[in-house]
Amino acid sequence: MAALTVAIGEKSFPALGAAARRHVLGSLRFTVEAGQTVVITGPSGCGKTTLLNIVAGLDPRFEGRIEMPEVTRIGYVFQDPRLLPWRTVEDNLRLVLDGEKEEIARRIADVLAEVGLADAQQVYASRLSLGMARRVAIARAFVVRPTLLLLDEPFVSLDEPTAARLRRLLLDLLATHRVTTLFVTHNLREAIMLGDRLIFLSRSPARIVSDVVVPLDRAARTSEAAIESFRTRLGELPALLEQGLTEPTS
Ligand SMILES: Nc1ncnc2c1ncn2[C@@H]1O[C@H](COP(=O)(O)OP(=O)(O)OP(=O)(O)O)[C@@H](O)[C@H]1O
Numbered sequence: 001m002a003a004l005t006v007a008i009g010e011k012s013f014p015a016l017g018a019a020a021r022r023h024v025l026g027s028l029r030f031t032v033e034a035g036q037t038v039v040i041t042g043p044s045g046c047g048k049t050t051l052l053n054i055v056a057g058l059d060p061r062f063e064g065r066i067e068m069p070e071v072t073r074i075g076y077v078f079q080d081p082r083l084l085p086w087r088t089v090e091d092n093l094r095l096v097l098d099g100e101k102e103e104i105a106r107r108i109a110d111v112l113a114e115v116g117l118a119d120a121q122q123v124y125a126s127r128l129s130l131g132m133a134r135r136v137a138i139a140r141a142f143v144v145r146p147t148l149l150l151l152d153e154p155f156v157s158l159d160e161p162t163a164a165r166l167r168r169l170l171l172d173l174l175a176t177h178r179v180t181t182l183f184v185t186h187n188l189r190e191a192i193m194l195g196d197r198l199i200f201l202s203r204s205p206a207r208i209v210s211d212v213v214v215p216l217d218r219a220a221r222t223s224e225a226a227i228e229s230f231r232t233r234l235g236e237l238p239a240l241l242e243q244g245l246t247e248p249t250s
């Protein structure tokens with residue numbers, strides 16, 4: 001059985017007040033194998049966050065089905081970090097855990113060390129830079145020992161050196177933990193660096209325009225030249241999609 005089967009018939013948001021009904025996702029079908037990282041990309045507003053929320057079980061109002069093994073733990077890095085500002089880093093992580101006190105403390109310390117925040121355990125979330133807050137959001141997703149990881153543009157609005165450090169961190173975490181991952185991004189180089197597969201969505205109602213394997217090994221994923229060479233092979237497709245020029249056909 002695949003680690004994740006997405007078989008969405010359609011997703012619409014109902015009319016509300018003056019806003020008309022919005023048909024966001026068209027027919028969207030794909031599977032993800034265990035341990036695979038699939039990157040979802042597509043024009044702004046095409047329904048990527050909506051898709052992740054459906055997969056996470058946060059939005060049950062859609063036609064179709066999502067299948068995953070019965071024992072699936074989901075870690076979700078939301079589009080904004082969503083930390084409680086008046087709680088410490090440690091407390092923000094504790095909120096998603098239950099169990100024995102020492103075990104929880106150990107897991108929090110381990111995951112913070114893994115994301116490079118061993119010294120920030122007692123810092124209030126309101127005092128964190130955006131880069132640090134994003135690290136905490138990643139730690140919070142990993143601390144539940146996810147079998148399915150969802151990441152929604154986790155490096156957007158960061159300065160480039162910070163984003164580059166966090167991409168390397170995530171590449172390492174994915175290699176270590178081999179967790180099945182759906183990763184949403186607008187950044188094509190980032191998509192190629194991190195994805196085993198890229199799924200390109202059309203404008204809404206979103207459908208899959210292209211589903212491409214990225215056959216790069218670990219060394220190539222940290223090489224600008226290898227990433228650029230693969231990007232060139234994708235031809236015009238990404239640019240067309242970025243401009244939202246590709247119309248859905250179904
Ligand atoms: N709760 C909601 N009610 C009504 N419409 C919504 C709701 N959530 C999202 N939408 C609309 O659905 C469409 C898709 O939104 P979504 O946030 O999934 O897009 P996205 O691809 O993640 O965009 P972005 O790239 O900007 O993050 C948008 O037009 C949005 O306005």
Ligand SMILES: [Mg+2]
Pocket residue numbers: 048049050079152
């Ligand atoms: Mg979004």
